[in-house]
Amino acid sequence: MRLVIARCSVDYTGRLTAHLPEATRLLIHKADGSLLVHSDGGSYKPLNWMSPPAIFDLAELTEEQQLAGVIECWTVTHKKTGDELRVNIFEWLSDERFELGTDPGLEKDGVEAHLQELLAAQIERLGDGHTLVRREHMTAIGPVDILARDAEGAAIAVEIKRRGEIDGVEQLTRYLELMNRDPLLAPVRGVFAAQEIKPQARTLAEDRGIRCVVLDYNDMRGAESGELTLF
Amino acid sequence: MRLVIARCSVDYTGRLTAHLPEATRLLIHKADGSLLVHSDGGSYKPLNWMSPPAIFDLAELTEEQQLAGVIECWTVTHKKTGDELRVNIFEWLSDERFELGTDPGLEKDGVEAHLQELLAAQIERLGDGHTLVRREHMTAIGPVDILARDAEGAAIAVEIKRRGEIDGVEQLTRYLELMNRDPLLAPVRGVFAAQEIKPQARTLAEDRGIRCVVLDYNDMRGAESGELTLF
DNA sequence: GTCTCTATCTCGGAC
């Protein structure tokens, strides 16, 4: 990894064209050829960048560049798409290299998958007498998060989200449409379950006869550990 | 901006919990309090991070941490959500500070807006005799990209995307449903226009009687400059 | 402020 602090301007041509005027920035050149251009603010997204795999090269300086005060010009080209990042360096403030080695990577824990797991184990949260048929029930257009049956044995398709928005209702609607064509399954009712359901999503869901269930993640986790201590 | 290269482990607790085992990494601490943890690979997304506004603090080392070899412990806490990033430092390799100043920011050019502009100017690409009514035609649930009329004067609602996926078809479907309730406009037909249309999106669109049109961006730009040189 | 949609999205998983 090479870390450079320099006064520079940057131009990107690829899916779009973009330009960064001359200013002092951090340039991170990674081992895989990628380049990040960061300012001292904003969030984790760089001002501009080139994704790997990319090739780094020094360009010949044109007379025009030299007159403008450019002392070095980098081109970073994406190996597949040909997208190009061009960095004009006007002044060096720092230039260092470090060997970092490969990273063991991030270990994540608990998101939508965990909600699905918890709800499958506590399916009665959908209503008394409900039973789990299976998680990830496969249909022609993809897996339904949970297939269950109510106290009367009628099929229930459950779509689980962390945040319930319109997209999720549309997704469940497509599943329901398909599943209701299956005579072995029909009639299938829909349940939209999420930690939080946006009003617009709730309106759309209820308009389509889909029941909305708000899941309390902490409560469900508590119930889980409670179950564990009971047995 | 403070740049640190250090052997460290990182823990995040917030919307999810995540852990980075001990390894050598780049830590970027920005002026707004945000922190980025980068490895020497991957794309622009850090392994882990804290968004601004955040507060940086040094934590007291527990006996356990000291025994494990931790020589410094950072806590970076989000001011609003309370999300926390905790960095355990095991070894310093570099630690430097730089003054970068504020950045003039990125100037972008040409994406979906440009496609819309071009199609509005070349509306006959939808078919002979087509005429533009207006761009960004307002409906109760949002603006339709383009409203046009065909050779017979029937209304056409156009949804434009760079990449046509299922979401876009759903969006257009909602607009069509609404517009077709307007007796002054109905019947309204839909056109889904994109530089590239995914097979699943095409299938869904055609199933709903929505016509798909693939736009050739370069060709349209060429036509535009051609028009400019003609007059 | 809220909501909505885009993104040079990135990332992971399934097929």
Added chain:
DNA sequence: GTCCGAGGTAGAGAC
């Protein structure tokens, strides 16, 4: 490989 869905999405624009 391609396609699809999730994201601590972030960021911009409209209302």
